[in-house]
Amino acid sequence: ANVIAADFVKSSVRPDDCPRDGLPEFALVGRSNVGKSSLLNSLVRRKRLALTSKKPGKTQCINHFKVNDSWYLVDLPGYGYAAAPQEARTNWDEFTRNYFLGRENLVSVFLLVDASIPAKKIDLDYASWLGQNKCKIQKSSQTSNYVGINLVPETPLKTSSNVPMTLVFTKCDKRKKKKNGGKRPEENVENFQSLIREYFEAAPPWIMTSSVTNQGRDEILLHMSQLRNY
Numbered sequence: 001a002n003v004i005a006a007d008f009v010k011s012s013v014r015p016d017d018c019p020r021d022g023l024p025e026f027a028l029v030g031r032s033n034v035g036k037s038s039l040l041n042s043l044v045r046r047k048r049l050a051l052t053s054k055k056p057g058k059t060q061c062i063n064h065f066k067v068n069d070s071w072y073l074v075d076l077p078g079y080g081y082a083a084a085p086q087e088a089r090t091n092w093d094e095f096t097r098n099y100f101l102g103r104e105n106l107v108s109v110f111l112l113v114d115a116s117i118p119a120k121k122i123d124l125d126y127a128s129w130l131g132q133n134k135c136k137i138q139k140s141s142q143t144s145n146y147v148g149i150n151l152v153p154e155t156p157l158k159t160s161s162n163v164p165m166t167l168v169f170t171k172c173d174k175r176k177k178k179k180n181g182g183k184r185p186e187e188n189v190e191n192f193q194s195l196i197r198e199y200f201e202a203a204p205p206w207i208m209t210s211s212v213t214n215q216g217r218d219e220i221l222l223h224m225s226q227l228r229n230y
């Protein structure tokens with residue numbers, strides 16, 4: 001699962017502006033500061049393909065990166081930036097929700113969650129929205145495949161209108177700190193998993209990552225290549 005070439009293609013301010021070549025794409029979404037740009041850069045092994053130093057909440061664009069000329073990584077605007085004005089937040093909601101609901105070549109949604117802090121309501125709310133609207137995961141004999149680390153489904157949990165969701169836990173290299181509630185990343189992940197089960201009949205697949213150590217990078221790319229081949 002080696003990324004050979006990745007190029008920034010375009011920033012779109014509306015779902016209608018997104019590339020129309022129909023290539024399969026994977027959306028990365030998560031709270032501002034979750035480590036999305038860092039993960040993107042780590043996936044394509046570039047220091048600054050995605051800018052990490054942008055002002056949180058400022059980029060209200062959908063950014064398309066074409067990989068190996070054959071599929072897209074899509075960087076969606078981060079949500080939950082507290083200082084963003086209400087109007088901007090409402091726009092963000094409509095914008096990304098329309099993207100999720102209307103994008104036909106969307107293969108899968110990767111929801112990024114910061115493993116270095118305790119579960120946040122905004123992430124659970126977002127997962128819940130995805131679960132109800134786009135990423136319904138159905139109970140099946142596959143369920144047991146979803147309990148554990150780095151597991152990849154053998155068959156897609158996909159219906160005509162739904163795409164599978166994968167949870168990507170970020171910053172797993174960060175050790176516990178008192179101010180973070182004193183929990184290890186593993187404990188935060190476990191807790192998030194049990195909270196999210198409320199919204200899904202089966203737990204989504206999940207991958208623990210770090211952009212510092214590149215933990216999880218190969219698993220994400222392998223998972224994406226398997227999803228593309230379904």
Ligand code: GDP
Nearest residue numbers: 032033034035036037038052171174210211212
């Ligand atoms: P974005 O707003 O989601 O795009 O987040 P960034 O990629 O800009 O990262 C936000 C902050 O978290 C930056 O200070 C990064 O250096 C830091 N960060 C991102 N990923 C990791 C990681 O895997 N481990 C650690 N320790 N810090 C990270």
